[in-house]
Amino acid sequence: MIEALSLPFMQRALVCGILVAILSGWFGAFVVQRRLSFLGSGLAHAAFGGVALGIFLSVPPLAIAVPFTIFVGLAIVWVQQRTVLAADTAIGVFFAVSMALGIVFLSQTDRYTTDAFAYLFGTILAIKPADLYLTIAVAALALLTCPLWSRWAYATFDRELAAADQVNVLRDDYLLALSLAVTVVVSIKVVGIVLIAAFLVIPAAAARLMTRRFSTMTLLSITCGVASVIVGLIGSYQLDLPSGPLIILTQAAIFAGAFLFRRG
Amino acid sequence: MTAPAIKASHLSVSFGGYDALEDVTVEVAGGSFLAVVGPNGAGKSTFIRSLLGLVKPTSGRVEIHSHQPGKLPPGTVGYVPQVKTLDRRFPALSIELVLTGMRRRWPFRVRASERSEAMEALEKVGMAHLAEAALGKLSGGQLQRIYLARSLVRKPRLILLDEPATGMDAPGEQDFYAVLDEWQESSGATIVMVTHDLEVAAHHAGEVLVLNRRVIGFGPPETALGEHHLSEAYGHGGHSHGKIFGAHNHD
Ligand SMILES: Nc1ncnc2c1ncn2[C@@H]1O[C@H](COP(=O)(O)OP(=O)(O)OP(=O)(O)O)[C@@H](O)[C@H]1O
Numbered sequence A: 001m002i003e004a005l006s007l008p009f010m011q012r013a014l015v016c017g018i019l020v021a022i023l024s025g026w027f028g029a030f031v032v033q034r035r036l037s038f039l040g041s042g043l044a045h046a047a048f049g050g051v052a053l054g055i056f057l058s059v060p061p062l063a064i065a066v067p068f069t070i071f072v073g074l075a076i077v078w079v080q081q082r083t084v085l086a087a088d089t090a091i092g093v094f095f096a097v098s099m100a101l102g103i104v105f106l107s108q109t110d111r112y113t114t115d116a117f118a119y120l121f122g123t124i125l126a127i128k129p130a131d132l133y134l135t136i137a138v139a140a141l142a143l144l145t146c147p148l149w150s151r152w153a154y155a156t157f158d159r160e161l162a163a164a165d166q167v168n169v170l171r172d173d174y175l176l177a178l179s180l181a182v183t184v185v186v187s188i189k190v191v192g193i194v195l196i197a198a199f200l201v202i203p204a205a206a207a208r209l210m211t212r213r214f215s216t217m218t219l220l221s222i223t224c225g226v227a228s229v230i231v232g233l234i235g236s237y238q239l240d241l242p243s244g245p246l247i248i249l250t251q252a253a254i255f256a257g258a259f260l261f262r263r264g
Numbered sequence B: 001m002t003a004p005a006i007k008a009s010h011l012s013v014s015f016g017g018y019d020a021l022e023d024v025t026v027e028v029a030g031g032s033f034l035a036v037v038g039p040n041g042a043g044k045s046t047f048i049r050s051l052l053g054l055v056k057p058t059s060g061r062v063e064i065h066s067h068q069p070g071k072l073p074p075g076t077v078g079y080v081p082q083v084k085t086l087d088r089r090f091p092a093l094s095i096e097l098v099l100t101g102m103r104r105r106w107p108f109r110v111r112a113s114e115r116s117e118a119m120e121a122l123e124k125v126g127m128a129h130l131a132e133a134a135l136g137k138l139s140g141g142q143l144q145r146i147y148l149a150r151s152l153v154r155k156p157r158l159i160l161l162d163e164p165a166t167g168m169d170a171p172g173e174q175d176f177y178a179v180l181d182e183w184q185e186s187s188g189a190t191i192v193m194v195t196h197d198l199e200v201a202a203h204h205a206g207e208v209l210v211l212n213r214r215v216i217g218f219g220p221p222e223t224a225l226g227e228h229h230l231s232e233a234y235g236h237g238g239h240s241h242g243k244i245f246g247a248h249n250h251d
């Protein structure tokens, strides 16, 4: 185990994985309580569409995927606020369209499809220093959203009460969607589309079962995510199994434990 | 003369072409107890929500202590919403909800100094023993009292209550109004309460607003709840002036 931690690629994997777990545990608490679990998958697939477009245009995929995912995140909120459609319906529409666009673009660029697969499943054990710095930068930016916790939490509990106390709930919806979009898009290079959706939902869901307070839930959500990354990564090295799935299985084990001993 | 607590002038609110409120003009003096009555869909909640600044007037204006609703000094208004808006899956303790009355934000942790103030408010409504209870597990009537504690802890000049008695047993309801009456007397605050119970309106409120999109009647209960106002608001045969005022003659 000590030997594993001395390998630079393992160190990068751990640091990146832990940062992604902190970010997604933090936002995941809101995602789960606002019933936006589907938004994680939706944004991850939107990011895939953006990556595919980047590959098609032969530019760095994230240069397209970041604005594209942010656009989709904001558009989902916009549609939901302007129409009678529920969030999951709006997500379902954008999800499918992004995926369809991504596949059209990739079909025109057979040279680089292997790159696309790296985004689908993540390359946590092959993280380059540049990816690491990007993740650190986004995690630092996410620190700026810490003061928003009590506003977001209030509006998550009851939008009307929050609005009556001068919380700008519409603007906060956009801010949350924006933060989520950025988190998802920088995380998929590291952990992949499938895994990021799990990161946003499973640790927060487990945390919800363990507590009756939202503040505790937020902290536990981050803790469960971080613990899963550490256990999953080291386990995958020891057992020579793929790391992404092992991280999800660790999250699932924590969830199962929380379910059996639930008190919330 | 001091400015009225509430001043609505020609207030109209419409939702996509449907007029929920039409040309509502009322003035409520500070320290009054106003009951708002009217049939379902009469615009009672819309009236309350426009006093909170949650819906914007299509025309006309609203002032609370000479301020626009959204621009009041923080803590001026306490609001007890209809319970049905509560998300029972949200992890919260009663005391945390009461603290939102003080902080106007969701509390990350409960500070000792705030706890004693919150407990005092919970004591007033008889819910101190449920301070650490999970909100999602409480009954409708218990929740309404916690919401009242949340409003009282703020020490507001104006309390807006939207059908607070929904889901309460009869003794609980009487307790609730007693707390409200007592608190109004000691603090001199203004109370606006939506209710479907015309007897409660007649016996607790100093003034009654009978609403059915427009103002049907407004004034002291005896005149506002007059027979012709009630039949105009509710249609014929719904309620009888004699029954409302007669029922308590033997009290
Ligand atoms: N946000 C909204 N969007 C569209 N229509 C609305 C909205 N809020 C209220 N309405 C409409 O305005 C009318 C008045 O609604 P309101 O909730 O104010 O009635 P109410 O008097 O409180 O009724 P109840 O006794 O059932 O609580 C209703 O016809 C309702 O459909």
Ligand SMILES: [Mg+2]
Pocket (backbone or CB within 6 Å): B044, B045, B046, B162
């Ligand atoms: Mg109503």
